[in-house]
Amino acid sequence: MKLIRIYMLALLMTLPAAIIGQEIVIEPENIVLEVGAKKKLNAYVMKDGKKLDNPVRMFSRARRSLSVDSTNTLTAILPGSYNVIAISPGAPRKTFEVTVNFPPIAEIKVDDVPNRIYAGTPITLSYAAIDKAGLTRKNPSISFTSKDESIATVNSFGLITTYKPGRTSIEIQSEDVVNTVNINVVKNPITRIELTSDGDQARTGDVFHFSAKALDAKGNEVPDAPLSYSFYGVSDNVSINASGLIKQDGRFVADEAGMYTVTVSCGVASASKTLKISPREVKRKIEVVGQGSVTDKHTSDFWVWEGIDGRDYAVTGTWGADGTAYFWDVTDPANITKIDSVQVDARTVNDVKISEDGTLCVISREGASNRKNGLVIIDVKNPREVEIISRFDENMTGGVHNVFIADNHIYALSGGQKYYIINIDDPKNPYAVSKFELDTPGHSIHDVWVEDGIAYSSNWSDGIQLVDVGNGIAGGSVKNPTQFASYAYPNNANHASFPYRSKSTGKFYVIGGDEIFPYGLNTQKGGVNRAAGYLHIVDFTDLDNPEEIARFEVPNAGSHNYWIEDDILYVAFYNEGVRVVDLSGELMGDLRKQGREIAWIVPNDPNGYTANAPFTWGAQLYKGHIFYSDFNSGLWSAKLEPEKPKETKIQSK
Template sequence: MCNPPRFATLVSVFARLLAAASLPLAALIVLAPEVSAQLPDPPSGCDAAGCEPSLSITWTDNASNEDGYRVWIDDSLYCETGPDAQMCFATGLAEGSYVCAIAAFNGAGQSVACSLIANVWTFTPPAPENCAATDTGSNNVVITWDDTGEGEAGFIVYRGGLTICDLPPNSTSCIDVDPPPGAYTYEVFAYTPCGISAGSSDTGVLQGPRLNMTLLGQKDEYGGRYSDIWGYVDSAGNEYAIMGHENGTIFYDLADPANPQQVGYIAGPNSDWRDVKTYANHAYIVTEGAGAGTGLQIVDLADPQNPVLVNTWDAEFTTAHNIFIDTTRALGYACGSPVGTHVFSLSDPVNPVQTALWNASINYYIHDLYVFDDTIYAGGISDNQMHIIANPNDSTLIEAASWTYAGANPHAGWLLGDKRYFAGVDETGGGRLRIWDIADKQNIVQVSQYQSGGATSIHNVFVRDDIAYISYYTEGVRVVDVSDPAAPVEIGYYDTYLGGGPALYAGNWGVYPFLPSGLVIASDIDLGLHVIRFDLLESVDVPSYVPEASGRLAWNAPNPFNPATTIVYFAERGDPVELAVYDLRGRLVRSLVNGTARESGMQRIPWDGTDDRGRAVASGKYFYRLRGHGFAETKSMLLVR
C-alpha cells in the first residue's frame, strides 16, 4: 500500500512544476517514459533432441520486447531465461517422451507457447533384421526389413554408401527408383540422434536388357578401365574370376555369386590392355603397358585366397597383346609383341623357356590366337587374314593355310565340337561371327554368319558344348547355338553396356563360359565383373515344386526353320523321357524319343519336318512336348516351307 501514496506524491510534485512553468498536463504524458502493454511474439521452430539423461530444447527468438523465455517439461517449469535466449539444456531425464512448451514473457504477460513432443533416446536403437532387396521388374528395387524395436528416430537405407531413403520411425520398406542395372549391396540402419544401430543388408540385382540370362552379381570397385577376364578352379572345386584392370589384375572368389569377394590384386604396368590365362595352379598375365614390371607376370595360385606374384619373365618380350596356353602340351603363346608371337614351354611353370618365335617382321602380326592339338588359329588383324599355323613340335611353326574375305578384320576364334568348323569373329564396325568349314585347308568356305546390331563390333568368342559365347562390346554377352554350323541361332544375351550413345569399343570386353558350375563371368570396360547365369543351362535340378523331375526342355534351333530343326533338352540321372511333336489340334505328328533312357546332361534331337510315316508336314506352328518322371513341358516352333 506504499506505492500509491508515493505515486500521488510524485504527481503532485509534477503538477506544481507544470503550473509554475505554465505547461498543460498533457505534457506530462509526453515527457514520461513509455510503458509497453504489448505481449511478446511467440517463439517458433521449436525442437528438442537428447540422449539419456540430457535433452537440448531449442527455438527461434521472434520477439524484440521479451524479458525472457520460460520452458516447461511435462507441465513443470524447468527453466526461465533472459531475453534473446534460444536454448534450454535439461538434465536428469530418463529415456522416454516428454511434452515441452516454450513461451516468451514480459511485463504485459506471456506469449502463446510453442509445444512439441521431445524424445530422450538411448544411445543405440535395436537393429533392423531380414533385409531383402527385390527387383520389381519395372526398373525399381524394393528394399524391405523387419522393425525389431521401438524408440528409433527413423531408418536410413544405403546403396553402396549412397543414401537412398531416410524414413520416419516404424518404416519397413524403401524403393530405389530407377538405379542403373547392376548388383548392389543395400544396407538398412535404425538411428536416433544419439547413434546408429547395426545394419541389415542384402544384395539387390536390377537386371539389364537380357534374354535367357540372369545377372547374379557385379563388382565395380575401381571405377572403370577393366579389360579381359578368365576363370580358375582350385583343387577343391572352388571357382574364381581373374580380371584385368588398368593398374593390375583383380582376383575374385565366386563362392557367393551374388557377392564376389576380392581376394587379391597384383599390380602391373598401367595399361588399358591386359590379358590373363591359367595353367596348373598359376596365372599368366600380359599387357601392352610400359615401365617397371613389364613382361610375363606369373602368379602362384596354390592358395587362391592369397595370390602371389612369383616371377616376371622378360627374357624374350616385355609387352604382348594376348596370351593363350595349350594346357595339354604345357605351351604358352604370347602374341602381339613388337617382335612377334612367342612360344614357350611351361614345363617349369615359374620359369618359362622360349621354344619358337613367329617373327612379325618376316611373317605378319598376330593379334589373338587359339590353339588346339598341334594347330594355331591366328587372327591377322593387320593383314586382314585368318591364318592356320601348324606346330608339330615345340620349336617348329609352319603356315598351313590362310584366307581373307570382304570386311575381314579377324580377331579371334574357336573350333566347334567336331573340329571341322571354326567360329571366327571380326573386331570392327559391322563385325560378326562367321562359321567356316576348314576340312579342306585349301578351300576354306564360310557356311554361315551371325550378327547382332549393325555397326557394332565383336571382341572374342568361346565355344562350349556347341554354344558360342561372344563378348560383343556394346551388344553385351551374346549366346548363340552353333550345333548346326549352317544355321547359328541366338538363344540368350545379357547387355552389360549402359552407355547413352553409340560406341565401338565399349561395354563387354571379355567372357568366360568354362566354369564347372555353369556360371558365365564377363568383364565390362566401365562396370567391371558380371556373374551371369545362362538360364537355359541352369543346373538340371528343376524348381522345388517338381523336386523329382527327370529333365527340362530348353529350346529348338533354328526357329522358324525349314526344313529341319534341333530340339534341345536336359536329362537328369539318365531317366527315360518322351519327346514328341504335335500339331495345333493336339494330334501326334512325330514321336522323337519314346521312353528311352539317355545319359545325363544336354541332349539334341533333330526333327526333319516329317511325321511318323516319313511324310513332310505342312508349314505352320507345331508344339514339342517333353515328359518324364515328375514333369511335363511344352514349347512351340514354326515351320516355314
Template sequence: MFLPLFVASLSLQPQPPKAATLEISPAEPVVVAEDTLRLRARVLDANGQPVSGATIRFIAAGGRFEGGVDPDGLVRSGSTGTLPVTIVAQMAGQPTITRRVEVRMVPGPAASITLDAAPGRLVGGQRIVLVPTVKSAAGDVRSDRVQWSSSNTAIVAVNADGLVEAKGVGRAVLTARVDRAVATHAVQVVAGRIGTLAITPSAKDARTGDVIRFAVSAKDAAGRALAGLTPSWSFSPGQGVIDRDGAFTGYEGGTYVVTATLGTQSAQAVVRLTPRDVRRPATVVGRLPRTGFTTEEVWLHPTREIAYLGTGSGGDRMFTIDITDKAKPVVTDSIVENTRRVNDIMTSPDGKHLVFTREGASDRKNGIVIATLDDPLHPKKCADYTEGLTGGVHSTFVYKQEKWGTHIYLTNDGTGAIHIIDWNDPCNPKTAAVWKTPRPDAGRSLHDIDVQDGLAYLSYWNDGLVILDVGNGVKGGSPSNPQVVSQYKYDLNDMYRQVEAAGGPGFIRGTHTAWRHKNYVFIADEVFPAAPVKGAKDASAGRAYGRLQVIDVSDVSKPKSVAFYEPEYGGVHNVWVAGDTLYMGAYNAGFRAFDISGELRGDLRAQQREMVHVHTGDMDGYVKNAAMTWGVVVRNGLAYVNDMYNGLWIVRMDPKPEPKKTAIVP
C-alpha cells in the first residue's frame, strides 16, 4: 500500500534541465577535393529552439596537409581524405559545448579511364580481364564500377566485370564508360586456333627476388607462328608475382610451375629458386648519444672526416663532429640559430660552404643559413636567405651543373613551392625560380628533393612524385625555367586505410622522400596515425607506418610502380643508395639495409632481400630505449645513422660468414 505513494513522491522531484545541444549542418559533410564547403552551427535549448549570443568557432582537428577550416566554418579542401573538425560553442554562464564532425573530401567527377596492360590481339577462345583505372580531372583515383560494351559481340564479348572473350575472327572496339568519361580499346581476334604453345624461361635456376622472363612461342595447326599474342599467366605453389608480360618473381625457395594459357591451350615450365641469402651481421663502430635535444639530419663533409648534425625540439643549433676516430666521435663546435630545429644540412660539392634549414624561428625569419667552411671543424655563418620563406624550409638539395653552376633546391613549407636558389656567389644567394603544382594551398606540400642528371625528383605529398627538367634538356628546362616531365600520383587513402582504421581519420600520410638510382626512383611515404593507442603511453602509444615504392623510370615520361618494401613494424623515412644496397632510416623500425641488385619486382621484404637491421634504441639518448631512426649517410662502407631519440650511430655491415664445411666421416 506504500508503493503508489513512493511513485508519486518520485514524480514530484524536480527533473534536471536538459542540456543545450549543438546542431551542425550539413550533418554528414562531403566536399569535392580542391573545393570549399560552408559548415554552419547553432546552439539549441532544451526545447529545440535556437539560443542567441553563443560564440561558435570551427577548429581543424587533423588532416592538416589535406585541408583546413576557417574559424567561421569555411572548409578549404586541398586534397582527398578526411578533415576532422571540432566545433566549440561558448555562452556566458554556461558550460562550453563541443562537437566533432568529419568532412569527407572526395574525388571530383570521373574525367578519365585508362586500361592497364590491355592486349590488342587475341586468339579464338581466349579470355582476359581488363583492369580500368578511373580518375577525376585532378588525377584522384575513383572507385566507380565501369560499364562495358563491345561494338561486335560476335567477335569479342565483354561482361559487367570486364571479362573479355574472343568468339570469332575479326575486329571489335571495347568501350569502358563512367558517366561522361569514356575509354575505348581496339581488339583484333586472329584467325586460326592455337596448335602448339610453348614457353621458355630466361633462367631455370635463380634466387628468390630474381626476375625470370618467359618467352612465348605460339603456332597454329599448320605450324605457322602467331605473333603479338599475350597469354594469361599463373604459377604454383608458393608466393610471388607474375605480370601480364610474363615476368615472374618468387618469394620463397623451392620449385615453381609457371603456366601460360592462350585460348584452350596451355604450356608449363619449371623453375627452381634458392633463398637469396643476403643477411649479414652488423657492428656498431661508434656512438655519439644526444640527451639535450632530438637529433635531426646528418651530413658528411665531402673530403674531410667531419660530420654535421642538426638538432630539434628547440635545439637551435647545428653541431660539428670530428669523426677521425670512428669509435669516439667528438663535438668540436656548433652554430646557434633561432630555428628550433635544423632539419636539413648539405655542403657544396667542393666542401667550401654549407647550408642548413630553419623551420621554426620564433621571429618567422626562417629560410636557410649559409656558412663558410674555411675551417670545416669550425663553420662560420656568412649569410641568411629568407626571401618568401617565412613559413619555413623542410629540406634542401645542393646540385652543380657544368652549364648552370651551383643551385640550392629547397622546399617552402608555407606555399608548398620549390624555390631554386642561385648559389654561384655562395654568400650572396638569389632566387632563380619558384615552381609549384596546380593545387589549392590547403593541400599542397613539398617535402623533399633529389636532383640527378638535371632532373629534380620532388616528393610532393598529395601529388606523389613530380619530375622536373632543371637542366637535363628533355623538356628544355633549366634552373631558372623548370619544366614538368612527368608525375606518379597514387591513392594514399586506399594504401593506408588500415592506419585510418587503427587510429581514426585525419592521419598523416604523403610522399615524403625520393632517390633516383639507375632506372628506378625509390619513394618513401611518411605515415603516422591520427591518435595514439587509447590508454597507452610512451613507446606503446604510437608508431610510424609507411611504404617504400620502387618506381620504374626507364621511360621517364611514364613512371610506374613495380615493387615495394614495408617493414613489419615501424615506418620508412630517409634513404641512401650506395652500389646495390639501399640504406634506410625506418623510424621505430630502426636502421635497415637491403639488397636492390638486379631487376626489382613485387614485395622486396618477402623476397628476403633485407641484409641488416640495427635497433637504434638505448638508455643513453634523449628518449630512453626507443628507436626513431631519421636517416643515414654512407661512405667507405660505414653507415652514419641519425636517430631522433638517440643521436649518431656509426654502423658497419660485416662480411657474410663463410658457410661451415661439413666433415665427411669415412
C-alpha cells in the first residue's frame, strides 16, 4: 500500500500558512513543452517583497508522463496537461499546470486486410495513428471515406459493410495524413453454418466452448469465413438482464440463471444453440471466531505461521505510528493473545514476513528518524521472547514498503522503484546479491511475491512483472534476476500480484489487484475511508500472450491483499471487509455477477482506532481459519462453514 507516500505528501500540503505572507514563485509561469524536452524551473520563496533562501521541492502527479527531478528539472514524456506541486517549509503549497503538446500525426498504420472479403459480411479496420514522437495517439480524430459505396460503406468507427462483388478503396485520414486501403469484395459462397458446443446445461460462471464451420452449397468448409458470435438471454429473475460474455473464439459464460441462445453468423447464414443456466449456489456462512485488538494505532500487514514448538503464531505491523510490531499466539483462534512486541526506529512497519522454517521474521521500516529506512531481521524461535539480530539499511534510504522471504533470501523494495535481493544464509550478516529495476520512464513498484523461483512484482503503470530468480524458465537466478513475461492493464494501478495455478483446469493465472483512493486518504483518528479498484485475473498459460480474462469487483470498495488456496480466493476489500470467492473451473467474465462470491465478513469494532470503520488490509487461510488484519482494529479470525456438495459442471445432451 502506498499510504506512507500519501501521508507524507498530506503533511507537507497542509502545513499552516505561517507564515502568512510567504509565497512560492515559479518561473516561467506558463510552461509548455514538447515531448522529450527538458526544462529546469526557477523556484523560490518570497515574503514581504524579499526573496528567501528556503528550498523548494517539486512533485509531479503523473511521473510516467511528466517527471521532475531533485534539481526541479521537468522532463516531458507524454502529451497532455499535468499538475505539479511545489512545497517549501513554512509556505503554502503551490500547484501549477504544465502542458506537453501533442506532436503532429506522422503515420496511420493499418493491420493487414484480407485479400478477399465475402459480400454481405462486415470487417472492422484495425488502425493506429502514430505521431512524430513515435507515440500512438489515444482517441485520435479519424475520418473514413469509401470510394464506391455501392460496393462497401464505412462508418465513423472503421466498420466496413460490404454489398456486392467488386473492388474499391477506403481512405483513412487524421490531421493531414491519409492512408488508402484497397479492398476486394467477392461472391459469398457460404450457404449454412454448423455449430457445436461442449454441452447445453451448466451453472453461472461455467465456460462453454463453441465451434463453428461455414459451409458452401456442396458442403465444403470455407476456412476463411469471418464468423461472428453473439448471444441473447432471458433471466429467471425478471428484474435482471441476462448478462454474460462471449468471445469471438467461441467461449461463452453466463452471469445469471436463465435461458440463453448463442448465435454464430456470417452474412445471411447463421446457426444457434440454446443453453439452460442454473444458479451457481456456492454461498456459505462465515462467523467471527476471535480478535486480537489493536485500538491505539493503525494495523498494517500480518503473517501466520507454525512455530518450531508446534504452536501457531502471528505477527502484525503498525502504520503511521511508533515503529512497533506485535507477536501473537493464535493456537486457539478464539483466544488471540498478544505475547511480545518489538519497536524500531520507524513511523511505519508496513510489511512483515516469516521464513519457511518459522525461525526468522523480517519487518520493513518507513519514516525512520535517521532516514535509514531498511529492514529488520528478528529471531522468532521463541515468539514470546523475540530478539532483533540484524538490520539492513544499505540502499534503503527511500523506505522499504514491502518484503518477501524465499529460499534464504529477502526481497526488499527500495525507494518505491526497485527491489534488492538480500542473502540471509547468515541472518546476522545479510548482504545484497542483486537488484531488479525496470528502465521505463517514471517507473515505480509496490510489491513483490516469490513462488517456485519466480518473483511476481507489482509495478503500478508497468503492471505485473514475472522475473526468474531461480526457477530456470529464463536462465535467471538470485544473482541474475531475469524478466520473462509481463502484463500491464489500462488503469495503471497494479498494487499486488498473486500467482495461481487452477487445480481444476491446470490453467496458470496471475491475479493483479488495484489500489485507488478516489476521495483521498484520511489517516487521522476518527477518519473514515473509502477505496476503489478491483482484481484483474490474467491468464498467463501462454506466457508470450497473457490475456486479461476475468475480474472480481465489490461496489464502493477497493481491493488490497489476498490469498488463494484450493481454488478459493480470500481477499481484503478495505472498507467492505473480506470476500471469499470460488475460483473453480475455467475463469472468464465478471466473477461476482456470476455468483462466485462464497461469503463475506466485515470487521466492525466500536472500540477501534476509528470506531466502526472497517478498513481490512489482508487475509490468509491458515489451518482452516481465515485470519485478517484491519487498519483500525487489529487481527481477526473467522471460520467458514464446510463446503456443500458440488453440482456437475457443463452437461451434454
